Amino acid sequence: MRVGINLWVWVSPFDSRRDLARIRQAKALGAQAVEFALEEDAVVDPKAVRALLTELDLDCSVIGLFGPARNFASLEASVREAGLEYLRRSIDITAEAGAKLFSGAVWGVGETQVLSAAEREERAKFAAESLNQAAEYSARSGVRFCAEVLNRYESNFCNTAAESRALIERAGHPNAGLHLDTFHMSMEETSLAEAIRSAGPKLFHLHSSESQRGAPGDGMVRWDQVMPALRGIGYQGSLVLESFHPAGRLAPLARAWRSYAENQDELAARGLRFLNRLAASPSAASALR
Template identity: 40%
Template sequence: MNPIGVNAWVWVSPPTDAAIAALAPRVKAMGFDLLELGLENPGDWDPARMAEVFAANGLGATVCAAMGPGRDLTDPALVASTQDYVRTCIDVVAALGGNVVAGPLYTPVGKTWQMDDAARAATTDRLIAGLTPLAAYAGEHGVRLAIEPLNRFETSFLNTAAQTMEVIDRLDSPAAGVLLDTFHMNIEEKDQAAAIRLVGDKLFHFHACGSDRGAPGADHIAWDTIAPALRDIGYDGPLVIESFTPDNQTIAPAAAIWRSLAETQDALAEDGLAFLRRAFATTAEPA
């Protein structure tokens, strides 16, 4: 059985030391194996202190990069500062004992612009140049970068598994792979199972989210095809529920969360966990 995790953004944004310390035992008591932390701003939470909290609660860790305004590996004026931010993400996940930094590690969420083939190729070249030293740095620290394609309303650059794999193939780094998210795939992929199989052993992370960006399970996503696809490629990494509390002014607008997606945030997490335990019970076992 794959480990199952949940992102702290289900309850809080930004995560802080106090919020994480209170949340970790609750998440563990619900039955989760892993807690994913967004790093909205370095310094929001202390990696050394949170490593103690995670260890005390027996939780694994991953870090999700928050690619907000000013973080862009395709903009020459912002590459250096964005690289510094991603290096910080790598450092903090290593301090937590985790090994994955995930997210749309290319441009700010919400940045869209029209590109012809030449402009897209030039943008891709700049991204490769920006990511190459980061993949090397991640590898040196035992961390893997999982690059996430987003839906067309959040980016005009990398929307599909195929587009993202073009970047990964060119990077040709053992530390660079893909994060697939069922919410985004539901919009952009004609066949989510086929997208999973296309990524294959470069699938480093997986977000299991409902079609409404709430709990997985009570939605129209074809989970009965996704679980076998993950099994077929031998994916044994975590399945993480990524949803968001509407009760903040930062991540909720970026993710277009304008209403509660469950009766309570705890119910969202618990219902999603129960579904994933049933649906993916044999996912990591060989076919």
């Protein structure tokens, strides 16, 4: 397992003319992987990003922002197609930049209506079809595709690892996987370990986020459950620190109303240090809390 960091800790949107220095900083702080998002106004020079990743020997993942207008589970064909078109553009950039994984919360984001069993089934059918197409397009570019599972306050559809795994299996494509996040899991799952086991080999990516979105190790996440479960399923992905700048553009969306450290550099350094120790010695999780 490699330890990584999402550049949202420092910046939003990502601009490679400005933010390649943040990738270097992440490496200096102990990251072996970085992650950036393709917001609408992100500026990405894929060749420059790829060259730097190669120079620093860093893995990279890319996050997409889908929202209601690109919902894979929408009843409207035009909305689903908008999601797939955005995904195709994003995968092209991801592949050119040398990143190996693309993830997004592709279903139910921002939806608040209560769904009947029949309504859930109808949405699941459409979502599975879209997931299959997304996975196939990604596979042709050599990129792993996974869907992020959100909590009930951010999505009304497939909020747990078990139900999301069932939907991924229904999609029927080997390149379709799950992206779990310990922040969301802490709200929805009765056991972090059991959730990870439910995802099993379909767990492609993990955001190692704290319960309050601060530095990992500063909150209530049961890391002593997380690491043994990851080892148990043979997880080969990254542990990516995700947090948000309280003065950043995404702060309202992430409900990041306050600072979680003296500054963002300190949060990143402390969080990466914790995750690296955790990855090196999973049994020490309780001692590191």
